[in-house]
Amino acid sequence: MSASDLAETPATPEAAGGARTVDLGMPIVIGERHGMFGATAGQDTTGYGGLVVPVVLPGASERPYGSWFDTCVDDLARALQERGTAYDDAVERIVVDRDELTVVVAREHLPVVAQALRDDAALRFELCLGVSGVHYLGDTDNELHAVYHFLSITHDSRRIRVEVTCPDADPHIPSIVATYPATTWHERETFDMFGIIFDGHPALTRILMPDDWPGHPQRKDYPLGGIPVEYKGATVPPADERRAFN
């Protein structure tokens, strides 16, 4: 862990939300948090200040990234070049946060990036640990994210994260099953839960939910439904409509 990484890692939860003072390149605002609680900046801690806190995700990092990340990104650029893909086309940004390397890849170039990560001797990420979907409602035109984690046993158990986004209106991401057969079920699960369609998957069907289930349950806009109780038509409201400290 380099000194710059340490500086980026908030030491206490007080550094959360709007009071975050560290420079993270161009942070990505994905929404606003409204509510009465969680004031971290200013003097008003009463909870009645009508807080509006921007939800900010770490943005692109500047070189040097620190640790082994710089050489790894260089190797990735070279490996992509060898495969006829320009690094700048394929990689949208590099995010180094909390001592983890994230490569945000343009979705059409995901298969070649996966191929490079597996086959290039200097990269050699043998294991793909699966796909995790995330639905950012506020990230307009990039609502759905597919997050891949790779592990290189050859190179000292390094881990790298590849993040791919697609808009809700066109939820297509190329499948990497041809390169990493291990992602077969993981892509099915992400399809099942988020509705991301992995083009080229050999059999993209639901895996956890029943085959005829409508909707994709882990999306943030999936209706949760309340619980009717036997008291004068009362209903326990769904979890996202209950009073909560948000």
Add this chain to the structure above:
Amino acid sequence: MTADLGPDMTIEGAEHSATGGAEEFLDSPVFTVSGAGDWDDLVDEATSLHEERIVVNMGPQHPSTHGVLRLILELDGETVTETRAGIGYLHTGIEKNMEYRTWVQGVTFCTRMDYLTPMFQETAYCLAIEKLLGITDAIPERASVIRVLMMELTRISSHLVCIGTGGMEMGATTVMTVGFRERERIFQIIEMITGLRMNNAFIRPGGVAQDLPPGAIDKIRELVPEIRKGIREIELLVNENPIVKGRMVGIGHLDLAGCMALGITGPVLRSASLPHDLRKATPYCGYETYDFDVITRDSADAYGRLRIRLDEMYQSLRIVLQCADRLEASAGEPVMVGDKKVAWPAQLAIGSDGMGNSLDHIRTIMGESMEDLIHHFKLVTEGFRVPAGQVYVGVESAKGELGCHLVSDGGTRPYRAHFRDPSFNNLQATSIMCEGGQVADVIVAVASIDPVMGGVDR
């Protein structure tokens, strides 16, 4: 390779049976038990194909498929020609539920995923939260030692169930009774320390819920030799047993290339002779300071995995004893992070009405300090806020790499919690392990993967 088939058992050629319209029905032949209809044609057709192809659903309620795993087997006589695994029967939406609970409450959910390895989910989840908070280095040494102790005890109990139920599925009941007897001893320790046998919710963000109760170390020292004796008993029972070897040697073969392609980790990967263990590769909770060996074998079959699990239990016992030494030396040190904005305000204690917050703490907040009461109330109801971002933490569970991908949007609840369960991933190897073998070998091959459907389906 993995698409779902229809749920019905079908016999090749069955679709050729008469399906006439309503008007045809009046003139159609009457079918009787003696087969007055066109059954002869059907039988002739099936016979002329010279094959006895049949699709069988094994599960989801089959006693030897580890819970509600559904295997769709296509059989040619006794030979399995195609295997597909149908999962999802135990899907409980734990990941979705965690998005509507505070960070601390999430522990209670994720401990219920793989119900044989609760401590690993708890640890992975808490390590991920701590990484998001940036307090990884602030976790007290004693808390990490207790985490390691609990994880290794859980590893032994998980392996005991795997070997025990695996033996039972082959008809060896004694392996099961011995395995569960020894697991009960592990539970005695775990129950003494956490108050519960399983679903503990003991490991919390920032440390552990409670320090060891008096006498816990003595209990460990008393029971470890007995557990070792029990494991030895299983070893004597199975290691050179001709029936066990006949059933397991060469069964469920998956070589290193297959493991790599399918992302297999844990004992299955180590049975293909690759010494990959996250406890050594990317140490967490101070694993680099313990003496233990990574067990590998080169047979790449079910028997090799059985032996690996047996040997791993001895290694875990080694670590447990090292933990006991360290815990004796560090008695009285804190088990929760010092930051009062994160740390749970009270330690647990046994009261007259069961386990709850310690009475001293209740006395303070109810009778003496209004500020402590407010602090307690805010932290318990609202929880703490975690800076926005995402992390991934992997721990070596009893079954392989258990990964936790956490996303925070800066709130008091996870924006997204995803668990990469080793059983979920490893179960993909069912097809390649079973196809071409016998029906009876399917049981052995699946048991050697050690899937737990609670973890697979989440």
